[in-house]
Amino acid sequence: MSEQSLPAPSGELVSSAYRQALEVIASVEPRIADATRQELADQRASLKLIASENYASPAVLLTMGTWFSDKYAEGTVGHRFYAGCQNVDTVESLAAEHAKELFGAEYAYVQPHSGIDANLTAYWAILAHRVEGPWLKDAGVKNMNDLTEADWEKLRHELGNQRLLGMSLDAGGHLTHGFRPNISGKMFHQNQYGTDPETGLLDYDALRAKAKEFKPLILVAGYSAYPRRVNFAKMREIADEVGATLMVDMAHFAGLVAGKVFTGDEDPIPHAHVVTSTSHKSLRGPRGGFILATEEYAPSVDRGCPMVLGGPLSHVMAAKAVAFAEARTPAFQSYAQSIADNAKSLAEGLQKRGTKLVTDGTDNHIVLLDVSSYGLTGRQAESALLDAGVVTNRNSVPSDPNGAWYTSGIRIGTPALTSRGFGGDEFDTVADLIVHVLQNTEAGTTAAGAPSKASYVLGEGVADKIRAASAELLDKHPLYPGLDLS
Template structure:
């Protein structure tokens, strides 16, 4: 037992479990996995090394591992309606790096959403290797709507002629127009890559349009709304399968993490069940109800609301920056992250906004009818950021609610 071998780590794990249990965890990239996913993640499969792909390994003893990985592949293909799936990327960033290795040479042009607008580091932002090794051009959102203007995207694409276009990101509260991006990519003979890391579970559950049939390459993490382990997948059409597989292995990594592969397979099985579809739609219903309740309390939401699991709040009008607000909310039992908002005048480590998501609280069992109460707690905590007794009272109310679920 861990408590006998390493009581310090055992105690810390127990403390983290207790912390998670008493908090409303609203970081948009987090969720709670099922006991089955957790069991697979901690299985004896972590003992195995399986460099290569099913049927083409470089080590012996793969009889069981090949079946595990093939199950994950087949389930991913069926769930997302794609020709091919690679379930070996260790996380989302390596999955996106594999796309660069598969289709680009250093110095080639790639286009993605600007990080401060809601994009991801690996879509060509300047502090990432993807922005240092490639000629990255970035599209933005409109100041007046907070939404991507597809005419402006087309103009930029026609002028810069990127070989790869990324759509998707890490702080996008609105539906991604995959058909419009596909039309632009087709017009300039670029490869469209849909990064659905945040919305994969919503896509799987029919609560967000799918990029399948529009983007020939799709990257995603397997946690967040998909509610799996910390891993990633690349989904693609048959034409690009070989390039993707060779980019992942041997291009970027050696042996996959077989215990994670098994847990991905379990999560994909769970996501194929009817109850997951209901779960995905409840995530969106919770987010919309919470957005409405925040708007009623005078909060400024980027784009005016949400279509998915994610809400991006500009706190400028509340006379508080995102970082102290997030810290106060954490002390009040509500865990989220401070985040830049489009055209943010503040620095990234001390931005104007906060980002929150509803996947985790939906897993805990919260419903749309409870979102006004949550909005009230958020409002009270931000207004009482320097009032520790007030924050403690909110934290006690949060813990009391969670104890009833």
């Protein structure tokens, strides 16, 4: 097993655990057991290149299937609204402790159920800290229950008229960074910053000028489809110049921060007031979210439940603790560096075969292809690649003429296949397989004969050829080696 491969106990131990678990499930609903087996088979047989997906270790996966799922535990450690939460307190404390040590943060909140929940909790925590608290003090009110209806009306108006500046969706930002259809775009008077139209790179001078003009309460940094690193020291300078709270969404690149690939100005923790993240993606943990913050913001973030969240998922918090513990090892640092190295190999492999990349490359885990040069939309390319067993997702490119549904881009990432042990030479081969599919796919037409943005024609025999070539690569790096469900 290579250093970057998934940590796992002996194959027979894991196999026995899962065989017995599936037998129990099948005794109640055999179709769920069958779907579970099939999902493992499908993942084993596919080149998983979705940048936001990974493979959690057996220890992380097994931690989620316990009786912690049965326990309600609204509140915080030592201050619950339910009795009998002493073991949940242990789990949450350990997860927060590991997160603080892993990232060098002053405070960690591990209750959010997802990245979107983490962002929503962070937004309301910042509003409570920056708006609600000072407003109550100025109003001479110590207890929220003492507010009159007129006071509430004024406070609602104040909370609902704050400004947020985030990265635009087509530049690589996330829908929770102020995109109108998302609740973040409805909560705030929002504005967006983009990238340089020529290079696709962040223009910090232009961002600074927009921030000075817009004067946001919250400046959001971070991305879901930007293939470059961000200078968070500069982002903090801009935030300080306009009196904004700097919030960084590191959901995509948390593993590169944890693994010390991003350090100094590229590490958001020393520079941001509040940092949100998911615990899966490049961090290789369970599906969930968490928040890191300075001590100044800790009391407001700690109000996530009941302010925004319901009961925490105690079984998932336990799995977060296990994943954070795994990430605090030298092996994880080696894995994180391999993610970035492999992304460069993948990008170079695509470019030398004539594929256009947004920003002309990558220095994180993301490679963003502009497939318009192949005469395809992102949706057509995504579907053709899936037919060939290459799992990607379509994504907008800057100033995308096809919009956010059909798109002109394909976003790919290296965390999952790196977990399987793929190296640079294999990612170069993956690039060759991708290009072969794109070169042999044509845009289709509608029933009326007009050009279609969705239908496509994949060359005869291409899917079988690519699947066979993929199988050779995948067989060398089995997923969950030793795990046998038969």
